[in-house]
Every structure is written in C-alpha cells, then in structure tokens.
Amino acid sequence: MGSEEEIKHYVNGRDDNIAVSYQNYGSEGKCSEDKRKPEKMNMVSPLTVFRYSDRQDKLLMALGTTMAVLHGASLPLMMIVFGDMTDSFIASENITYPANFSLLNSTLVNFSMEFFSSLILGELEEEMTRYAYYYSGIGAGVLFAAYIQVSFWTLAAGRQIKRxxxxxxxxVMRQEIGWFDVNDVCELNTRIVDDISKINEGIGEKIAMFFQAVATFFTGFIVGFTKGWKLTLVILALSPVLGFSSALWAKIISTFTSKELTAYAKAGAVAEEVLAAVRTVVAFGGQRKETERYQKNLEDAKRIGIQKAISANISMGISFFLIYGSYALAFWYGTILVLSDDYTIGKVFTVFFSILVGSFSVGQAAPSMEAFANARGAAYAIFSIIDNEPQIDSSSNAGYKPDNIKGNLEFQDVYFSYPARPDIKILKGLNLKINCGQTVALVGGSGCGKSTTVQLIQRFYDPKEGTITIDGQDLKSLNVRYLREIIGVVNQEPVLFATTIAENIRYGREDVTMEEIEKAAKEANAYDFIMKLPKKFETVVGERGAQMSGGQKQRIAIARALVRNPKILLLDEATSALDNESESVVQAALDK
Known part of the structure; x- marks a missing residue:
C-alpha cells in the first residue's frame, strides 16, 4: 500500500464501472469489468499484414489465388454449357417432317416418324453425353481448385500466425516493468487470443473467397456481354440493387453478431471475476447476487439475439423479393428478344444466370473484405507492441559482464517516480551504501519506497536522476540478464507457478541438480513438509500456489532464491508468514 495521496490518485484514476459488488476480490479479477471507450480503428497497409510471410508462404498464397480465380470463373463458364444444352433440348422438340407425308398411307407415315424420331433422339443422347462429360470435368476441376485455394491459404495463414x-x-516478455505499469495485462491476454485470431481469420481462406468472388464477377459480366449485350444491359440495371441488398444483409448480421458476442463477453467477464475469487464470494454469501448479475448480462444477449433474428429475416425477405423481381424482368425481356431478335432460349439462360451469379458475388465478397479490415486493425495493435523497443531489454546481449562481482552496492542522489504516476515522487535524493557481506534492513512507513529500492536494484526501472552502482559499475552499463542472474529475490507475497515444487525451485537456476534442489529446500526449512507430501518434490502446487499455505509458499520461494547462490539477496518481508521457529532456521540459512 502507498501513502494516502497515492491511494487517492490510484482510486480516482480507475474506471467507475469497476466499483461493483465484491470490489476487492483480488488482482485476478480486476480487469474483468474494464470498459474501454471505442476509438477510431488504426490499420496497417494491406501488404504489411503479410509481413511475417516467407518465400514458401508467398508461393502458397500465389497458388491459392490462382486456384481461387479458376474456381470463381468456373460457374459463369458453366452457364455457357447450360445454355447450349438448353438449345439442344429445344432443337430436339422441334422435329419437322416433309409436307407430303400426309399423302402417304398411315403405315408409311408412322414408320417414317419413328425413324426420324429415333435418329433425333440418338443425336440428343450423344449430345447429352458430351455435356455430361463437360459437367463432370468442370466439377472435378472445381473440386481440385477449391481444395487448393482453401488449404493453401489456410496453411499460409497458420504458418504466419505461428510466427x-x-x-x-x-x-511482451522483453518489455521493461514500467511498460506493464501503463499497459493492462488483461488487454495483452486479449491481444494474444482475440486479435491474433482476427488476423488469422482475415488472412486465411477469406482472402481466397474474395479473389473467387472477384473472378466470378468479372467472368460473369464478360460472358454476359459476349453472349448477349442487350439483355446484359437490362439485367445490369438491377445488379447494383442486388449487390447492395446482399452486402447490407451481411452487414446487418455481422453487426448484430458483434453486439451479441460483446454481450456474452460481459457475462463471461462476470463469470471470470467470480470464479477467480470464489472463496471470497462464498465467504460473504454472494452466490445469489452474482448469479443474478450473470443472468442480467445473459438477458442482454438474448434481447440482441432476438433483434438479430428479426432483422436477418426481414433483410432476407427483401433480398429475395429483389431477386425474384429481377427474375421477372429478365425473363420478360428475354422472351421479347427471343421473339423479335436472333436470341435463343439457351442464350437468354446463359446471359441471365451469368449476370446473376456475377452480381451476387459482389455481396459475397463483403464479409471477406470486412474480415480483412478487422485483420488490418488487429495487426496494427499487435505489430505496434512487437515493434516497441524497450528501454531496459532483458533479452539483449549488450552490456558489461564482469568476471567477478563482490556486491558493493551504492545509491548516489537517486530520484525516482513510477511511469504510471510520474507526478508522485517516491525517492527524493536517496544516498545509500551497502558493502559486501553486509546486511541492511530498510525500515519505514507504508509507501516510503522500500520495495521501490529493491526494484531499482533489479533494474526493473531506471532512476530519473542519480546513479546506482555495483562495485563502482553503473547498473545501466551492465548486461541486464547478467545483473539479474547474480540477484536472488524473495517477495512478501511470493508467486508460484502451476507446476511441481521441484520445477518451482528450479526456476531459480535452470541447470540446477536435484541434489542442489534438496539442499536449498533444507536451508529454507521446506524439506520436512515437502517430504510429508504424497508426491514429495513432484507435488503440483496449483494455480499461483493455491494448494500451499502462505508459509509453505514463502519457504519454496526462499529455496528458489537460495538455489542460484546469489551475490546479492533481496528480501521483501520474506519471512512474514513463518512461525518463530521456522523463521529462526530460515534466517540462519540466509545469514550463511
């Protein structure tokens, strides 16, 4: 806890919406009710979205695009086959016979008609077989092209998303601690799950479907103008209305779907907050209240779902009304062209269906364009974090690595304030010198800067003014990873990972042996209680060490610090949860 001014500053800076029941559940749930104001979406350029594609990915996308274009062009081209086949049917129905057939006797007439009918039907069967081959070939080609376009784009997207x-x-791991103070950790979790999923959706098969729709559009109109430009121009007058209605339908559904997901997300946030602090909820008897709060958010989702269903069905009705209206106009004018011009029924069908398919493809491309726009917006936030260069880079190899460290530590006129609260001075000209082998205790009121001093030694932050040196070397000149490897830390509230006790202790030094882990556990007075557990060192401590008591967690954390044999040992009330006997044993190990 900080000073009274710090607490006021912290509380006043928080969102009023966070002041819900059981506000003090704990840090796990503090982000559940976070509500950010909608901001204008920033986007990266269309090509920048694919910045992590390599040569193989580009080849996959190129081949997938080629197959998508072929797939899109296949349907209008199939209309040509359909029109020719229709003309073949009509030609077979219009069988004419010589006029002098009526002068012959009935037997000869019947024989002649049967002869000509069998001849025409034989030719029709041969033509239909040929058209069946055409359809089979187009179908096989579409199957192959569709599989390649979807699989190649999906594979390329998956490879990029992995990178x-x-x-x-x-x-995120290489950012300095000050960066986390001004960036919400829950938001980062959302970014790595939701935003990257949006990128995956936007650069995957939706791109292939977009190219397919574009190819269908252009091919449909090319076929239409080639086969019959008069009818094409008439149908073209209604095409914008059809395309607009289809796009509007998709937009309405996507808008309500987004609102519905947001409502469910709010309900999920309530559930996440309550489950993260279920012990507190049960302790205060708040089960009914939290159930009602969860159900209220579900009611909002239900209301939006009903609105979505009504709007979607009305939009669908309007769209089909326009579709059937265009059918009526096209067939009416097509009949006129058949009677007064050189149009055939097959040509009318070819033009009509080619233009219709091309027009609908415009509306089908709208969801793909929207998904790609969402991917560009999500990529802007993701790439901004990736491109952010930390001031204190723990992954960098730069910096001095001394061969030997004694551990003489000195603060020289250090001034410091946290990045999240730059107007509040924490350290005001601190001067402190600690010699090798010396034990120094920092004592003071809450918020006076004790923990801040410990964090400055670890170089979580850099001082605003002044210098901090080890053996005369400025901390800024030392390699960050090397510096932290020579420092052991035990916090007042130690954090354990949801793995075994041995792995938690091994976190202090990767190359530690099992013998060294047991030795560190004995020095931390943790060995006895560990050996009483059913699985001993292989016991899983639970999430954040929930299966361990406060004293057990502290002793495991102390063992974790001791196992690395640090040159500098930083303890932030490390034995506050231990009894007197355990504290004396641990203190003796720390002194040693």
Whole structure:
C-alpha cells in the first residue's frame, strides 16, 4: 500500500464501472469489468499484414489465388454449357417432317416418324453425353481448385500466425516493468487470443473467397456481354440493387453478431471475476447476487439475439423479393428478344444466370473484405507492441559482464517516480551504501519506497536522476540478464507457478541438480513438509500456489532464491508468514 495521496490518485484514476459488488476480490479479477471507450480503428497497409510471410508462404498464397480465380470463373463458364444444352433440348422438340407425308398411307407415315424420331433422339443422347462429360470435368476441376485455394491459404495463414504469436510473446516478455505499469495485462491476454485470431481469420481462406468472388464477377459480366449485350444491359440495371441488398444483409448480421458476442463477453467477464475469487464470494454469501448479475448480462444477449433474428429475416425477405423481381424482368425481356431478335432460349439462360451469379458475388465478397479490415486493425495493435523497443531489454546481449562481482552496492542522489504516476515522487535524493557481506534492513512507513529500492536494484526501472552502482559499475552499463542472474529475490507475497515444487525451485537456476534442489529446500526449512507430501518434490502446487499455505509458499520461494547462490539477496518481508521457529532456521540459512 502507498501513502494516502497515492491511494487517492490510484482510486480516482480507475474506471467507475469497476466499483461493483465484491470490489476487492483480488488482482485476478480486476480487469474483468474494464470498459474501454471505442476509438477510431488504426490499420496497417494491406501488404504489411503479410509481413511475417516467407518465400514458401508467398508461393502458397500465389497458388491459392490462382486456384481461387479458376474456381470463381468456373460457374459463369458453366452457364455457357447450360445454355447450349438448353438449345439442344429445344432443337430436339422441334422435329419437322416433309409436307407430303400426309399423302402417304398411315403405315408409311408412322414408320417414317419413328425413324426420324429415333435418329433425333440418338443425336440428343450423344449430345447429352458430351455435356455430361463437360459437367463432370468442370466439377472435378472445381473440386481440385477449391481444395487448393482453401488449404493453401489456410496453411499460409497458420504458418504466419505461428510466427506472429512467437514474436508477440517474445516482445511482451522483453518489455521493461514500467511498460506493464501503463499497459493492462488483461488487454495483452486479449491481444494474444482475440486479435491474433482476427488476423488469422482475415488472412486465411477469406482472402481466397474474395479473389473467387472477384473472378466470378468479372467472368460473369464478360460472358454476359459476349453472349448477349442487350439483355446484359437490362439485367445490369438491377445488379447494383442486388449487390447492395446482399452486402447490407451481411452487414446487418455481422453487426448484430458483434453486439451479441460483446454481450456474452460481459457475462463471461462476470463469470471470470467470480470464479477467480470464489472463496471470497462464498465467504460473504454472494452466490445469489452474482448469479443474478450473470443472468442480467445473459438477458442482454438474448434481447440482441432476438433483434438479430428479426432483422436477418426481414433483410432476407427483401433480398429475395429483389431477386425474384429481377427474375421477372429478365425473363420478360428475354422472351421479347427471343421473339423479335436472333436470341435463343439457351442464350437468354446463359446471359441471365451469368449476370446473376456475377452480381451476387459482389455481396459475397463483403464479409471477406470486412474480415480483412478487422485483420488490418488487429495487426496494427499487435505489430505496434512487437515493434516497441524497450528501454531496459532483458533479452539483449549488450552490456558489461564482469568476471567477478563482490556486491558493493551504492545509491548516489537517486530520484525516482513510477511511469504510471510520474507526478508522485517516491525517492527524493536517496544516498545509500551497502558493502559486501553486509546486511541492511530498510525500515519505514507504508509507501516510503522500500520495495521501490529493491526494484531499482533489479533494474526493473531506471532512476530519473542519480546513479546506482555495483562495485563502482553503473547498473545501466551492465548486461541486464547478467545483473539479474547474480540477484536472488524473495517477495512478501511470493508467486508460484502451476507446476511441481521441484520445477518451482528450479526456476531459480535452470541447470540446477536435484541434489542442489534438496539442499536449498533444507536451508529454507521446506524439506520436512515437502517430504510429508504424497508426491514429495513432484507435488503440483496449483494455480499461483493455491494448494500451499502462505508459509509453505514463502519457504519454496526462499529455496528458489537460495538455489542460484546469489551475490546479492533481496528480501521483501520474506519471512512474514513463518512461525518463530521456522523463521529462526530460515534466517540462519540466509545469514550463511
């Protein structure tokens, strides 16, 4: 806890919406009710979205695009086959016979008609077989092209997303602690899950579907103008209305879907907050209240879902009304052209369906364009974090690495304030000198800067003014990773990871042996209680060490610090949860 002014500054700076029941559940749930104001979406350029694609990815995307274009062009081209086949049917129905057939006897007439009918039907069967081959070939080609376009784009997107996740997580891990003070950790978790999923959706098969729709549009109109430009121009007058209605339908559904997901997300946030602090909820008897709060958010989702269903069905009705209206106009004018011009019924069908398919493809491309726009917006936030260069880079190899460190520590006129609260001075000209082998205790009121001093020694932050030196070397000149390897830290509230006790102790030094882990546990007075557990050192401590008591967690944390044989040992009330006997044993080990 800080001073009274710090507490006021902290409380006044928080969102009023966070003041909900059981406000003090704990740090796990503090981000659940966070509500950010909608901001204008920043986007990266269309090509920048693919910045993590390598040569193989570009080849996959190129081949996938080629197959998508072929897939999109296949449907209008199939209309040509359909029109020709229709004309073949009509030609077979219009069988004419010589006029003098009526002068012959009935037997000869019947024989002649049967002969000509069998001849025409034989030719029709041969033509239909040929068209069946055409359809089969187009179908096989579409199957192959569709599989390649979707699989190649999906594969390329998956490969890129893997690199983006790796780069993003690495970028977050290398940021200085001050960066986390001004960036919400829960927001980072959302970024790595939701935003990267949006990128994956936007640069995957949706791109292939967009190219497919564009190819269908252009091919449809090319076929239409080639086969019959008069009818094409008439149908073209209604095409914008059809395309607009289809796009509007998709937009309405996507808007309500977004609102519905937001409502469910609010309900999920309530559940996450309550489950993270379920012990506190049960202790205060708040089960009914939290259930009602969760159900209220579900009611909002239900209301939006009903609105979505009504709007979607009305939009669908309007769209189909326009579709059937265009059918009526096209067939009416097509009939006129058949009677007064050189149009055939097959040509009318070819033009009509080619233009219709091309027009609908415009609306089908809208969701793909929206997904790509969302991917560009999500990529802006993700890439901004990846490109952010930390002031204190723990992954850098730069900096001096002394061969030997004694541990003489000195603060020289140090001034410091936290990045999140730059107007509040924490340290005001601190001067402190600690010699090798010396034990120094920092004592003072809450918020006076004790923990801040410990964090400055670890170089979580750099002082605003003044210098901090070890053996006369400025901390800024030392390699950050090397500096932290020679420092052991035990905090007042130690954090354990959801793994075994041995792995938690091994976190102090990667190359530690099992014998050294047991030795450190004995020095921390943790060995006895560990050996009483069913799985001993292989016991899983639970999430954040929930299966361990406060004293057990502290002793494991002390063992973790001791196992690395640090030159400098920093303790922030490290034995506050221990009894007197355990504290004396641990203190003797620390002194040693």
């Amino acid at each position: 983006i996740r790796q780069e993003f997580f690495h970028a």
